[in-house]
Structure formats: structure tokens, C-alpha cells
Amino acid sequence: MGAAPASRDVTSYGMGLAAPLALFFLFFFVAPLLQLLWLSLHNDTAALHWGLGQYLHFLTDPFSLSVLGSTLLLGAEVTAVCLVLGFPIAWLYQRVGPRLQTIIILIVLLPLLTSVVVRTFAWIVILGRQGIINATLQSLGIIDTPLKLLYTQFGVVIALAQVQMPLMTLPLITALGRIDPNLDDASCSLGAGSWRTFFRIVLPLSLPGVIAGCTLTYAAAITAFITQSLIGGGQMLFMPMYLYQQASTLQNWPFASAISIIFLLAVLAVVSVFTTLGRLSRGYGGA
Amino acid sequence: MAEAQGGRSLVVDAVTHRYPSGALAVENINLDVKGGEIIALLGPSGCGKTTLLRIIAGFIAQSQGRIIIGDDIVDALPPNRRAVGIVFQNYALFPHLSISENVGYGLAARGIDKATRQREAQRLLELVQLPAMAERLPRQLSGGQQQRVALARALAIKPSILLLDEPFAALDKNLRLDMQIEIKRLQRVSGITTLIVTHDQEEALSMADRVAVLGHGKLEQFGTPSDVYDRPQTLFVNTFVGSSNRMPGVVISADRTAAKVRLDAGAEIIARPAGGVLTEGGRVTVCIRPEHLQFVGDETGFAGVVGMSLPLGATVVHEVTTADGSGVKISQARIGETRALESGAAVRLAPLAPSLANAFPATL
Ligand SMILES: Nc1ncnc2c1ncn2[C@@H]1O[C@H](COP(=O)(O)OP(=O)(O)O)[C@@H](O)[C@H]1O
Ligand SMILES: [Mg+2]
Numbered sequence: 271m272g273a274a275p276a277s278r279d280v281t282s283y284g285m286g287l288a289a290p291l292a293l294f295f296l297f298f299f300v301a302p303l304l305q306l307l308w309l310s311l312h313n314d315t316a317a318l319h320w321g322l323g324q325y326l327h328f329l330t331d332p333f334s335l336s337v338l339g340s341t342l343l344l345g346a347e348v349t350a351v352c353l354v355l356g357f358p359i360a361w362l363y364q365r366v367g368p369r370l371q372t373i374i375i376l377i378v379l380l381p382l383l384t385s386v387v388v389r390t391f392a393w394i395v396i397l398g399r400q401g402i403i404n405a406t407l408q409s410l411g412i413i414d415t416p417l418k419l420l421y422t423q424f425g426v427v428i429a430l431a432q433v434q435m436p437l438m439t440l441p442l443i444t445a446l447g448r449i450d451p452n453l454d455d456a457s458c459s460l461g462a463g464s465w466r467t468f469f470r471i472v473l474p475l476s477l478p479g480v481i482a483g484c485t486l487t488y489a490a491a492i493t494a495f496i497t498q499s500l501i502g503g504g505q506m507l508f509m510p511m512y513l514y515q516q517a518s519t520l521q522n523w524p525f526a527s528a529i530s531i532i533f534l535l536a537v538l539a540v541v542s543v544f545t546t547l548g549r550l551s552r553g554y555g556g557a
Numbered sequence: 558m559a560e561a562q563g564g565r566s567l568v569v570d571a572v573t574h575r576y577p578s579g580a581l582a583v584e585n586i587n588l589d590v591k592g593g594e595i596i597a598l599l600g601p602s603g604c605g606k607t608t609l610l611r612i613i614a615g616f617i618a619q620s621q622g623r624i625i626i627g628d629d630i631v632d633a634l635p636p637n638r639r640a641v642g643i644v645f646q647n648y649a650l651f652p653h654l655s656i657s658e659n660v661g662y663g664l665a666a667r668g669i670d671k672a673t674r675q676r677e678a679q680r681l682l683e684l685v686q687l688p689a690m691a692e693r694l695p696r697q698l699s700g701g702q703q704q705r706v707a708l709a710r711a712l713a714i715k716p717s718i719l720l721l722d723e724p725f726a727a728l729d730k731n732l733r734l735d736m737q738i739e740i741k742r743l744q745r746v747s748g749i750t751t752l753i754v755t756h757d758q759e760e761a762l763s764m765a766d767r768v769a770v771l772g773h774g775k776l777e778q779f780g781t782p783s784d785v786y787d788r789p790q791t792l793f794v795n796t797f798v799g800s801s802n803r804m805p806g807v808v809i810s811a812d813r814t815a816a817k818v819r820l821d822a823g824a825e826i827i828a829r830p831a832g833g834v835l836t837e838g839g840r841v842t843v844c845i846r847p848e849h850l851q852f853v854g855d856e857t858g859f860a861g862v863v864g865m866s867l868p869l870g871a872t873v874v875h876e877v878t879t880a881d882g883s884g885v886k887i888s889q890a891r892i893g894e895t896r897a898l899e900s901g902a903a904v905r906l907a908p909l910a911p912s913l914a915n916a917f918p919a920t921l
Binding site for chain 1: 614615616635636637638639640641642643645647649650651652653662663666667710711713714
């Protein structure tokens with residue numbers, strides 16, 4: 271230990287340099303959060319009477335619970351779609367030449383370079399009654415009446431999946447890139463076919479990336495206010511919009527606060543499941 | 558491993574490979590390996606050794622030529638059906654599987670049940686002298702141990718050919734010698750046909766029954782270690798395998814077994830025509846190994862001035878500058894009090910015997 275007096279343990283450095291960031295978090299994150307908690311613990315809109323009424327109301331109201339349930343389900347669906355579509359892209363990325371890699375990265379990143387609002391409106395153009403999909407199917411004579419794509423769960427999932435795809439693909443590309451390509455060859459020379467190699471070697475070793483991608487995608491999908499509202503229309507209600515209505519339209523700040531806290535806890539629960547899985551899989555990816 | 562098939566033969570028949578990028582990696586390689594032989598594929602970095610190995614294993618489809626294992630042309634078989642065992646340079650152990658699972662991986666792919674797999678893995682780990690490591694993960698093992706595991710894993714599928722890509726490059730010197738002996742022992746016991754890729758000529762000469770020397774994608778010579786070392790067929794082999802002084806000269810007279818050459822350094826010597834026909838008056842390069850030169854008395858040999866002397870343990874190497882200004886190395890066994898040669902001393906040098914000087918037609 272004492273042999274190297276010049277190099278101090280990193281944890282022993284003064285925390286002074288972190289102070290600006292800490293102050294920023296204190297004022298703009300911790301303080302509002304505490305205020306939210308304080309508000310949610312009042313039974314009346316004027317916030318005069320303490321009580322757990324808002325939470326009781328939410329947890330006994332079938333409508334509120336169904337909004338929470340459908341939001342968490344939406345996140346799961348979007349995450350699943352992103353994983354199923356993103357994994358092959360990431361896998362392909364590691365197996366093509368440098369020029370194609372550049373093109374794939376560009377395609378993956380492109381959504382990030384346009385505004386969410388613009389991308390969402392593009393999906394309205396694609397999914398609408400007179401949209402590209404319906405017009406094509408109709409002119410091909412495959413369908414007679416337009417399909418209802420917009421304002422459906424399906425439409426929201428597809429649009430969100432496209433919007434959040436980079437959050438899944440980028441961690442996957444990183445994780446797959448860390449796997450020694452010789453492992454593929456070693457597995458193959460030992461007699462394993464490509465499916466065995468995939469399920470026994472590639473997938474377990476890419477788990478850290480899968481978990482990181484799922485956590486990011488999930489968190490982003492369930493809180494994606496704009497896309498959820500525009501594609502879902504008035505007919506589908508998810509937590510962010512529900513919250514917004516209670517706060518902005520109905521001015522019921524204590525209930526809105528309670529919704530936020532419950533939503534936050536639900537998201538934290540899901541994310542901690544992911545991270546626990548991540549910790550369990552860390553035994554793997556290390557190499 | 559007494560039950561292993563006695564090692565199948567391997568024929569590399571006129572194999573040429575050009576990468577899609579246009580690089581010609583190997584060109585018209587012919588090798589005929591008998592069952593049970595150890596062959597070293599020796600050549601400098603970038604000469605196409607790994608490419609040839611990957612072609613034999615089936616990871617690369619060669620542009621031209623055939624690979625024949627035993628009696629079968631295997632060109633149409635994917636790597637997982639060639640029964641070729643490979644030990645990769647970085648071992649490529651599966652980091653998330655235990656040592657026992659690593660060794661049993663190939664058996665699992667063949668649908669063998671878990672109990673049998675574990676028993677077989679344990680037997681192989683005992684063979685490579687790591688019986689107590691079965692439950693560990695690869696990263697908990699040292700480099701030499703990982704390599705033994707990689708070897709056990711490759712042997713588990715009872716391959717007909719064993720390929721090793723620069724197997725000792727990452728090991729330190731003492732461990733390298735241990736592993737060389739170990740691999741040679743395992744090869745003897747199993748009788749498995751083995752191809753070792755290396756750029757280390759000592760390794761090739763000490764381990765292999767026959768050595769294939771590759772240079773720039775071409776097969777320069779394929780022969781026993783003493784063939785390659787004592788009777789090199791090309792200038793490349795002579796200078797790459799062992800060290801050699803290259804001395805330019807002119808042919809005075811030549812027949813098939815001996816040539817009289819006038820060295821630019823200023824002496825006439827008899828040399829062995831090593832690389833084809835020599836014509837009178839033609840320029841040649843004569844190769845003489847440092848240990849095949851001796852100091853001689855006046856009037857014979859060629860003159861030079863001693864520069865630096867390097868004592869290298871059992872031998873002393875002197876650097877001598879000759880009359881034409883080129884440098885020549887001579888190595889002497891250190892027997893008792895070797896005559897100390899001072900820098901600047903005038904000396905005369907000559908080859909120990911005519912057969913130890915090889916003359917190659919100069920290429921220009
Ligand atoms: N995947 C590849 N694509 C293009 N050229 C390659 C590839 N792999 C190797 N080469 C080229 O082929 C030649 C032989 O390479 P390699 O077989 O790896 O040599 P060695 O193993 O003897 O060092 C080199 O010139 C190298 O640049
Ligand atoms: Mg190589």
C-alpha cells in the first residue's frame with residue numbers, strides 16, 4: 271500500500287469538483303421531487319389536509335390501475351420489438367465490411383438527428399387511414415376498407431419502437447463487438463452449428479448489452495409523452511398523458527403528484543429487475 | 558487417447574487464396590502430410606500461415622485447389638463437419654463456461670449426455686495435467702493453463718487433424734519449453750496428425766518431423782529440419798531459418814555439386830550450388846552461417862577488420878568488416894580462454910567446409 275505515496279485512492283480525493291453538479295441536482299431534481307412527495311401526501315387540491323387519500327384513490331380506482339398497467343405493458347412490447355429487430359442489426363453490423371458498417375450506423379443514428387415531433391408526424395402519414403400503408407394495400411387490392419393503424423396500440427408500439435431503436439441497437443453493437451470473433455470459429459470447429467453457437471456463446475456473452483438496451487428502451491418508451499399522445503390520439507391513455515391531464519387540465523396537483531410517485535416507483539421496480547438480471551449475468555460478459 | 562484413429566493424412570493440393578480485397582495471401586501451396594506427422598508451418602509474419610490454417614479448418618474457402626483429409630475431399634464441408642481441432646493463438650476459451658464445460662463443449666454439440674461429457678472432460682484434464690481445475694472459469698487460470706485447456710478442448714472431439722496457430726507466442730520462455738514438450742508428448746500418445754504454425758524457427762526445427770517454410774504466400778521448401786537448416790533450397794530459407802551471412806560474388810566455374818566463387822570480399826571459395834544451375838560468370842549470393850566460419854592463417858580466406866565482439870554465453874559473436882565494406886558475423890564456441898579479439902584487429906576468415914557455403918543465383 272504505502273509504497274506509492276504519490277497515487278492516492280480515488281475515493282480519497284476531495285469531492286469539491288463534484289459540487290456544482292451536486293448543487294444542480296439538489297435544486298433541480300431532489301427539491302422538486304421532495305415537493306412532489308409533499309404535495310402527494312395531501313387529501314385536498316388546496317393541499318391543506320395531510321393524508322394518503324390520493325394513493326388510496328389511485329390504487330382502488332380500476333381506471334387508474336388500467337392506465338398504469340397498459341403503460342407498463344406498452345414499455346414491454348416496445349422493448350420486445352426493439353430487441354427482436356435490433357439484435358439482427360447489431361449482429362449484422364459486426365459481420366460486414368467497414369463501408370457497410372458506416373451505412374448501418376448512419377441508419378441507426380438517423381432517427382436521433384430529427385426531432386421526435388417530426389418523426390411522429392411521419393408515422394401519422396404512414397399509418398393514417400389515407401396513409402402510405404393503407405393506400406398501397408388498397409391499390410394492390412389486398413384490402414377493401416382501410417385498416418385502422420393509427421390510434422391503436424399496434425401503431426403506438428411500432429412508432430415508439432422506431433423512435434427508441436438506437437437506444438437498443440447501440441448497446442447491442444458495443445456488446446457484440448466485445449466478443450472475440452475467434453469464439454465463433456472455436457465453437458464451429460468443435461462441431462456446433464450456427465444456432466447452438468448463437469444460443470450458447472453469442473447470446474450469453476451479449477447479455478450485458480441486451481440488459482442495458484432493454485433498460486434504456488423501456489424507460490424511454492413508457493415516458494415518451496409526444497409519440498404516445500400523437501399516435502395514440504385521444505383514445506389511448508398512458509401514464510404521462512394521464513398525469514398531464516390531472517395536473518394541467520383538472521388542476522388536481524396532489525393527485526397528479528401521487529400518480530408521478532407511483533409511476534416513478536413502478537419504473538424503478540422494472541429497472542431494478544433489469545439491473546439485477548444484469549448483475550447476475552456479469553459473471554459472463556467479463557472477458 | 559490410445560483409441561484415437563492413428564491420425565489421418567492431409568493433402569493440400571495446389572491451394573491458392575486471394576482475399577476479396579485483392580491480397581494474394583497464399584499461392585499454389587502443395588503439402589503432403591502423412592498420418593501422425595507433426596508439421597511446422599514456418600514463415601515471417603504476414604506470409605499467409607494463418608490463412609492456410611483457416612483454409613484447412615474450413616473457415617475460408619480457398620480460391621483454387623483442394624484440401625484432402627484421409628480419403629475425403631473436404632472442400633464442400635463446413636468447419637463444424639471437418640473434425641479438425643484448432644488451438645487458437647489467444648486460446649479462445651468460452652469465458653462464461655467452466656473449464657469442464659469448455660472441454661465438453663464439442664461433445665455437447667454431438668449430443669452426448671452430461672454425465673459422459675463430464676467424465677470425458679475430467680479424463681482429458683488429467684491428460685493435460687489440470688485435473689483440479691474443472692469448476693473454474695477460464696479467467697481464473699494462467700496463460701499456460703488456459704492453453705492446456707484449449708488443447709484438451711480440441712482433443713475432446715477426437716479430431717483427425719490438430720491445428721495450432723502460433724501456440725507458444727504468448728507464453729514466456731520457460732513455459733514455452735514446457736508446453737512444447739507437453740504438446741509433443743500428447744501428440745506422440747495420440748498419434749494425431751498435427752500442424753503447428755509458427756514464426757519461430759527454433760520452435761519449428763525442434764518440434765516438427767517436417768518443416769514447411771512459407772515466404773510471401775509461396776512454399777519455399779518442405780523437408781525435414783536438417784534438410785531445411787543444412788540444405789536450404791532458396792536464399793529465403795537460408796536466411797530466414799537460422800542466421801546467415803550473405804556474401805555477393807561471381808562464379809568462376811561450376812558443376813552440379815560444387816562451384817568456385819570469387820567473393821567480392823576478396824577470396825576464392827568452393828560453395829555448394831543450392832538453388833538451381835549456376836552459370837560461369839554469373840553473379841551469386843553465397844550464404845555462410847556464422848558458426849560455419851573460422852579464423853584462418855595468412856594467405857587463405859578473405860581479410861577483414863574486427864569491429865564489435867558480443868559474448869553470448871556459450872558462444873562469442875564477432876562482427877568483421879570485409880574489404881568490400883560489408884559486415885560478416887562469425888561465431889565461436891567459447892572454449893576456455895578464447896583469444897580476446899580487440900576491436901580493429903586484422904583477421905582472415907574462411908568457411909569450415911565447402912558444403913557449408915551455399916551459393917544462390919543472385920536475383921535482380
Ligand atoms: N481478412 C483478410 N482480408 C484481406 N487480407 C487479409 C485478411 N487476412 C489476412 N490478409 C492478408 O493476407 C496476408 C497473409 O495473412 P496471414 O495469413 O494472417 O499471415 P500470417 O498468419 O502468416 O501472419 C497478409 O498480407 C494479410 O494482410
Ligand atoms: Mg497469423
